[in-house]
Amino acid sequence: MVAGKEHIMSKSSHRVTLTHDSAILLTPGETLHSDYFSASGALKAWLVFFSPTILEHLPQGQPGKKEHNTLPAFIPLSHSALLAPFFDNLEAYHYRNLLNDGMLHAKATELLLLINSLSPVPLHQLLDSLTGSAGFNTRFKRLIEDSDYLSLSVADLARLCNMPNTSFARKFKATYSITPKQWLLDKRLIYAKTQLLLKNRSVTDIATDIGYADPSHFIKLFKSKFGVTPHQYKSSGEKKRFC
Incomplete structure (x- = not known):
């Protein structure tokens, strides 16, 4: 905090x-509410986000530091005035x-x-909290409740879970006994199968919905999984409706 006063409240109050x-x-995944006050009418603060990738290069231990089973919402930094010269230089650059x-x-x-x-x-420990099974499952469950994930790539899913690609793939396979690529493909094709039974949905529209700009690639994947092309499956569904 450079100037002003800020009150911050965590999701647990x-x-x-x-x-x-x-x-x-701030602990990863924390939700914040903030109010600020200043005699000068202005608040000035630095807010920095670190990606999981850069956290992977942290030293694994420091003398005198205690491991914590659960991380608090806010971790106060000692001698925090030492940060001021760093940000002054950054601003000058x-x-x-x-x-x-x-x-x-x-x-x-x-x-x-x-x-x-x-x-x-x-x-x-911040990286451990991001990649641990409990945190991973919570973030992933929240993500897959939104059907829009079907158009995302595996790399997109990793970013949304705040994890490097390799860590995400490894944790996903350990948790679900399937690779994220195969899982995503299966979910896309099952969704496509239900959509093909709708009268007003074309094969091209459905392919686009689930992230395939090239319908021919989607058709090839669909036939490989179900043994028929999307057009054949759609036609058979329409025939059953009229029988």
Whole structure:
């Protein structure tokens, strides 16, 4: 927090107040409600998101740090005023157009290592909380309740679960005994089968709905699974309706 005052409440109603030079680490998956106040009428704060990929490169342990069975919603950072020079430099680099991909990656790594030193909780536990079975199953269950996932790729599903592709595939296979690619294909084709029985749905429309821009590829996959083409299946369904 650079200027102003902010009250933040977690989904479990845990409350924390941030003032000048204070900083917290937010637990992955936390939902926040925020109110801010400032004598000057302005709030200035830095909010940084770290991807699971960069978290994978964290050191696995630090002397004197205790592992926690459950992570709190907010993790306060000690000596958080030490973050101010980092962000001052980052802002100066931005104004002078010195930030490029290489510089941003280096600064992100620097910030992560700095936070890892200031946090009382080992940061590799954040990655564990993202990739653990309970967290994975909760996020994935929430995702698949939305039928729009059928048009997504496996990489999209991994990103929505906040996991690197390799970790997502490994955890998915261990949890469901099937690869995410095969699972997604089966779900798409079963959905397509039900849609083909609807009078106003064309094969091309259905293929597009489930992420296949090339209908011929969809037709090939459908025939491989069910032994008939989508057109043949649709025709047989229409004949049964009129018999």
